[in-house]
Amino acid sequence: MNPSALIVVSFIASLQLALGAVVTRAETTAPAPAWNFDREEPGTLPSEFSIGTMFDGRPAGDWQVLATDRAKSPPHVLAQLMAKGAEHAYKITLVKEVVAADLNLEVSFLPIQGRADMGGGLIWRATDDRNYYLARANPLEQNIRVYRVEKGIRHLLENFNQTIDVKRWHTLRVTHQGCRINVYYDDKQALDLCEKTFHAGMIGLWTKSDAVTYFDNLHLQHVKSAQTRQ
Numbered sequence: 001m002n003p004s005a006l007i008v009v010s011f012i013a014s015l016q017l018a019l020g021a022v023v024t025r026a027e028t029t030a031p032a033p034a035w036n037f038d039r040e041e042p043g044t045l046p047s048e049f050s051i052g053t054m055f056d057g058r059p060a061g062d063w064q065v066l067a068t069d070r071a072k073s074p075p076h077v078l079a080q081l082m083a084k085g086a087e088h089a090y091k092i093t094l095v096k097e098v099v100a101a102d103l104n105l106e107v108s109f110l111p112i113q114g115r116a117d118m119g120g121g122l123i124w125r126a127t128d129d130r131n132y133y134l135a136r137a138n139p140l141e142q143n144i145r146v147y148r149v150e151k152g153i154r155h156l157l158e159n160f161n162q163t164i165d166v167k168r169w170h171t172l173r174v175t176h177q178g179c180r181i182n183v184y185y186d187d188k189q190a191l192d193l194c195e196k197t198f199h200a201g202m203i204g205l206w207t208k209s210d211a212v213t214y215f216d217n218l219h220l221q222h223v224k225s226a227q228t229r230q
Contacts, residue, residue, distance in 0.1 A: 032221040033098065037076040040065040045093070046078070049204075052092035052129030054085075055152060060129060061091030061207065072108045072169045072216035079214050080120065080207045083113060087209055090152075092129045094204035095220075100124065101200035104221035106173040110214040111139050111166045117209035118166065122174050125198035133198060134206055135174050135183045135191075139164040144172075144190045146183055148197055158183075160190040169216070177223060 040046050042065050052060035062082040071077045080091050103124060111118045121136025130152040137144045143161050147154040162185055164170065173184040183191040203220055207213045 032219055034220070035078070035095075035218040036073050036216060037065050037078045038073065040076065042067040042076065048095050048098070049078075049093050050096050052090075052094060052204075054089050054091075060089075061093065063091070063093045063205075066214070068214070070110065070214065072110070077110075077214040077216045078205070078218075079112075079212070080205070081212055083210050083212050085116075085209045087116065089209055090149075091207040091211075092123065092204060094123065094126060094129060094202045096202070098203060098220065099200055100203060100220060100222055102177045102223040103203075104173070104175050104223055105203055105219070106171060107205065107218045108169050108171050108216045109137070110169045110216075111164070112212040112214060114140070114209065114211035116140075117207070117211040118213075119164065119211060120205060120207040120213040120215065122172055123202075123204035123206050124174060124176060125201040126204060127198065127201050131198070132201065132204070133174075133176070133181070133195070135172060135181075136206060136208075137162070137164055137170065137172055137185060139166045144183060144185050146181060146191055146193065146195075148195060150197070157181075157195060158191045158193050160185075162190060175223070 054060045061080045065076050066079040067075050109120050118139045119137045121134050123132045126132030132149050134147040145159050146157045171186050175182045179194040179196045181193050205215050
């Protein structure tokens with residue numbers, strides 16, 4: 001084959017490759033907000049956080065920074081200390097003025113006590129303290145679940161049975177891109193589902209009933225979905 005013909009063939013092959021290839025842009029992320037609660041004064045609530053309201057009008061829990069030698073990253077944690085509550089008493093704190101759609105959200109939690117309920121979870125895409133997504137881990141039930149909460153009522157989306165040790169810290173992580181929700185427990189994938197009700201909103205933390213729980217190292221990463229073109 002003469003050089004001119006070789007150039008033409010190479011050009012055509014390159015053009016076909018360019019036209020037929022799917023070009024995927026890697027996910028990009030904005031700076032990641034993080035809270036380890038170590039600079040806040042014990043006994044206070046961080047200024048970025050607000051406490052929700054329970055169904056009976058009372059504050060949704062006793063949320064406060066706590067100095068403890070049990071902190072995941074010493075010296076402080078954010079603790080939910082109200083050790084009583086009805087079955088549907090959801091203890092909620094939300095991060096004000098932080099709105100996220102597609103995200104990577106992670107927190108460490110330590111179950112402290114609870115007879116009716118234990119453990120806790122992550123809230124995201126919340127419009128308020130009665131409408132949000134929830135991923136929670138319960139050592140008493142030994143499972144991890146994802147809920148859609150609408151008008152204060154939980155709707156179970158997925159369940160995953162999991163042994164949860166109450167004597168040590170665990171990590172709960174949620175990724176949500178488009179409709180796709182993935183939940184990870186101690187860095188292992190537990191749940192994978194599609195949900196389209198809420199599109200963006202606040203993030204927060206959650207416990208229920210009489211559960212007392214410590215939280216540490218809350219991280220939010222805003223994620224831009226990968227885009228493709230042909």
